[in-house]
Amino acid sequence: MAEPASRLSSRPLGRTGIPVSCIGFGTAPLGDLYARLDERMAIEAVATAITLGVTLLDTSPLYGHGLAEHRCGTALRIAGREGVVLSTKVGRWMAPREGRGDGSNFVGGLPHRAVVDYSYDGTLRSVEQSLLRLSTDRIDVLLIHDVDVWTHGDGMEQRFREAMEGAYPALHRLRAEGVVKAIGVGVNESEMCARFARVGDFDTMLLAGRYTLLEQAALDEFLPMALEKGIGIMLGGVFNSGVLATGAVPGAKYNYRDAPPEILDRVRRMEAICAAHAVRLPDAALQFGLAHPAVASVVLGGGSAEEVRRNLSALERPVPAAFWAEMRETGLVRADAPVPA
Numbered sequence: 001m002a003e004p005a006s007r008l009s010s011r012p013l014g015r016t017g018i019p020v021s022c023i024g025f026g027t028a029p030l031g032d033l034y035a036r037l038d039e040r041m042a043i044e045a046v047a048t049a050i051t052l053g054v055t056l057l058d059t060s061p062l063y064g065h066g067l068a069e070h071r072c073g074t075a076l077r078i079a080g081r082e083g084v085v086l087s088t089k090v091g092r093w094m095a096p097r098e099g100r101g102d103g104s105n106f107v108g109g110l111p112h113r114a115v116v117d118y119s120y121d122g123t124l125r126s127v128e129q130s131l132l133r134l135s136t137d138r139i140d141v142l143l144i145h146d147v148d149v150w151t152h153g154d155g156m157e158q159r160f161r162e163a164m165e166g167a168y169p170a171l172h173r174l175r176a177e178g179v180v181k182a183i184g185v186g187v188n189e190s191e192m193c194a195r196f197a198r199v200g201d202f203d204t205m206l207l208a209g210r211y212t213l214l215e216q217a218a219l220d221e222f223l224p225m226a227l228e229k230g231i232g233i234m235l236g237g238v239f240n241s242g243v244l245a246t247g248a249v250p251g252a253k254y255n256y257r258d259a260p261p262e263i264l265d266r267v268r269r270m271e272a273i274c275a276a277h278a279v280r281l282p283d284a285a286l287q288f289g290l291a292h293p294a295v296a297s298v299v300l301g302g303g304s305a306e307e308v309r310r311n312l313s314a315l316e317r318p319v320p321a322a323f324w325a326e327m328r329e330t331g332l333v334r335a336d337a338p339v340p341a
Contacts, residue, residue, distance in 0.1 A: 008053035008312070011296045013085070013193030014232025016182045016203045017141070020085050020297045022290055023312060024056030025049040026236060029303035030071045031064025039071070042305050048305035050084060052312055056297050058206065058234065059134075060145055060186075061091040061126060064109030066133050073135035081136055087206075087234070088134070089145035089186055090167055091118050093126040105256065118144070118159060119166040120273030127174070138179075142171050143186035143206055147196075150188045154243050160195070168200055175203075184231070190218035197225050206299065209237030209255065211287050211292070213244055213270060213327075214263065216334045232296040235289045244285040248273055270332055277323040283314040284323065291338045 010019040030042045046057070057076075059068050069088065076084065094112040117126070130139065144167045146152070152159045160317070172185040186197045186206035193205045205226070209217040226233055239245040240263075244254035248264040248271065267281075274281050289298045302308040324339040333339065 008055075008315075010055065012232065013141075013182060013204055013234075013296045014226075014294075015230030016232065018085060018181055020056040020230075020232075020234075021054050022060055022297055023054060023286075023315070024234060024297040024299035025054045026299040026301040027057065027059040027068040027072055028063045029301045030059075031035045031062070031068035031106045033105055033301075034107060036108040037303050038339070043078065044305045045077045045302050045308055047079040047173060049302065049308045050075070050079040052308065054066070054308075054312075055083055055241055056085045056087065056234070056299065058087040058141075058236075058299050061092050061094060061133075062089070062106075062114060062145065063132060064106045065112040065114055066094050066129070067106075067109045069130055069133035070110070073133055077135060085140045086134065086136065086141055087141035088130045089143045090123045090126040091145040091147070091163070092116055093122060093129055105262070107302050111173060116159075118162040120170045121166075123167040123170040140180060140184045141184065141204060142174065142180050143184045143204075144168065144171070144196075146188075147185065148187040148189040148192045155301060160192075164199060172201070179304075182232075186234075186236075188237070190222040193218075194222040194225055197222070197229060197231060198275070202231060204232040204296070206234040206236055208235075211235060211242055211289065211295075212238050212240050213288055213333065214240050214254075214266065216337050219334060219336055226294040231294070233292070233293075233294045234297050234299050235295050236299045238285050238289040238298055238300070239282065243267055245282045247281055266332070269330065270327070273323065273326050273330070273332070277320055277326070279319050279323050280314070280317065283317050284319050284327075286311075286314045286335075287319055287340045288333070291340045293338065 008021045092114045147163045149156045174180045182203035184202045184204035188208045190210045243259045248267040252259045254263045300311045327333040
């Protein structure tokens with residue numbers, strides 16, 4: 001028997017008006033992130049998310065060097081493409097039969113090499129490959145991926161120029177021709193989101209890990225700019241790579257590495273407030289992200305159907321106003337940060 005669809009609310013993706021579920025499905029785990037994932041389990045995770053009402057599916061050629069897109073394509077053939085807002089990324093295309101060896105966190109994946117390429121032609125090549133891997137004739141949202149210091153270090157300025165001179169015109173053309181519905185960027189730095197928003201005409205941005213219970217600097221410039229320009233925000237990394245989901249346990253991850261002592265101490269303070277109000281830290285982290293009016297969807301990764309169900313259940317547990325008041329009083333949440341009503 002099919003699972004009943006959940007009552008996930010939908011929100012418009014900024015000025016595009018495209019309705020997306022308030023919880024999206026992020027597919028990085030499907031690319032064998034940190035550990036090899038059973039094929040059937042991976043495909044079942046996507047299909048379960050769609051069955052339970054998730055309409056936003058975010059993927060990338062980078063995830064497993066094409067494996068996540070392949071698995072998404074298989075799941076879409078099972079669960080159906082209709083009603084799904086499919087988002088993927090440009091900035092890399094895959095060279096087959098050349099091996100990987102790039103030191104990425106994707107321990108499995110396909111035996112391909114990622115070629116970083118933000119040129120016009122490279123962008124179109126990336127889109128063509130994604131369409132084939134996803135087994136579809138259309139992609140709804142295209143994002144310029146990883147143009148940030150985190151990824152490119154001192155080479156970021158050159159990559160930014162390449163993206164604005166190559167990838168951006170290509171995406172702008174695809175949108176103008178109706179091939180895609182929305183274009184944007186997907187990065188790990190709110191400063192880069194603001195920079196792109198100042199110089200380009202973007203519909204949406206995926207900001208990962210930079211607006212969370214631990215980090216709220218995006219309130220200074222980018223999120224107000226997003227509201228002003230009607231840019232719909234897809235918010236990723238709301239658990240800061242894990243520590244806001246696991247709590248301050250040994251080996252807890254922050255920004256893809258072991259959490260430093262000062263982060264663990266801050267999380268312990270949050271956990272004490274959670275305990276006083278009978279609140280689960282992951283529930284608070286998820287609901288905090290959704291409270292900002294610029295946020296259309298919080299994109300959560302999942303490697304199994306059970307993880308998908310667990311993520312969605314976080315919406316069903318209300319977090320009391322007294323919890324948010326104490327988080328503000330202790331300075332753990334900024335006074336100007338919107339919180340759930």
